[in-house]
């Protein structure tokens with residue numbers, strides 16, 4: 571007997587990473603050395619239990635960007651920033667980070683054969699992100715200051731030393747990140763009515779808007795979404811209209827008091843008829859647990875701000891609207907917060923026999 575092995579059908583095209591997929595819309599040439607980990611192509615997942623809390627036929631999807639290679643949307647920007655840095659002959663890159671930028675910078679820089687220096691706020695980076703940066707081989711420097719201070723320092727460093735800045739003030743980052751919007755439209759066949767997104771430095775909201783506008787210009791969608799940005803209440807400069815000197819929130823990825831893309835974000839709000847709102851840490855944690863326990867989706871606290879915010883202003887959502895919430899990062903990044911804030915019972919110290927286990931199960 572002969573065994574017949576499954577043969578890949580020709581309709582099964584492998585994903586080639588976002589630069590190859592969206593090459594005509596990105597500032598790359600045939601001379602750009604593409605540094606990729608096959609990022610992008612993340613799922614747009616319906617979340618019916620959450621949609622039910624809004625009712626009125628509203629459809630809700632989450633763009634689960636926590637499934638990128640290093641576990642956050644930062645990979646979209648980093649494949650571009652690192653490829654362009656390599657094209658320019660850079661040997662080292664630097665960034666300030668609340669965690670995810672450092673993980674992505676480290677992975678892509680090392681893959682591209684460059685050194686990666688990352689400045690983080692001492693004591694405020696989630697465990698998984700620090701683990702990643704270290705294992706990828708970044709040179710990690712924790713400073714006695716917050717993210718905003720770290721960003722000021724690296725901006726100056728990049729002017730005086732041979733290191734390329736890969737924070738989202740690097741324009742190639744936003745070019746890469748705009749592909750998130752492309753993918754949403756490619757799946758839905760049009761832009762959603764609302765796009766809900768957590769906002770820290772406001773790079774991603776600006777990038778998504780760029781993506782939707784570009785796709786509209788070339789006829790891939792015939793409308794644009796209202797852009798709804800959500801900040802943590804203790805770090806909500808765009809809501810308050812002034813920088814926050816001591817930002818505080820459990821959502822460390824958006825613990826930012828002076829967003830680098832402030833002006834861009836304000837432009838997006840006006841142009842899209844959108845808005846910025848603050849959500850409390852308690853509201854963020856509620857959405858975080860709801861996503862995991864009712865939809866099976868584990869995101870990090872900052873990401874849950876998009877869903878928390880949508881639910882907070884749900885009365886404003888038009889009937890039968892389509893809403894996309896961006897889940898920016900993976901829940902595994904921050905195991906401490908998950909364990910500390912889960913509502914599940916964790917019964918420990920049970921005797922290793924069937925009776926004891928059955929008893930603990932309530933039988």
Ligand SMILES: *Cc1c(COP(=O)(O)O)cnc(C)c1O
Nearest residue numbers: 670770771772773774823898899
């Ligand atoms: C970086 C980050 C954000 C904030 O994105 P900005 O572009 O800074 O507004 C939100 N969530 C997660 C998980 C992030 O890593």
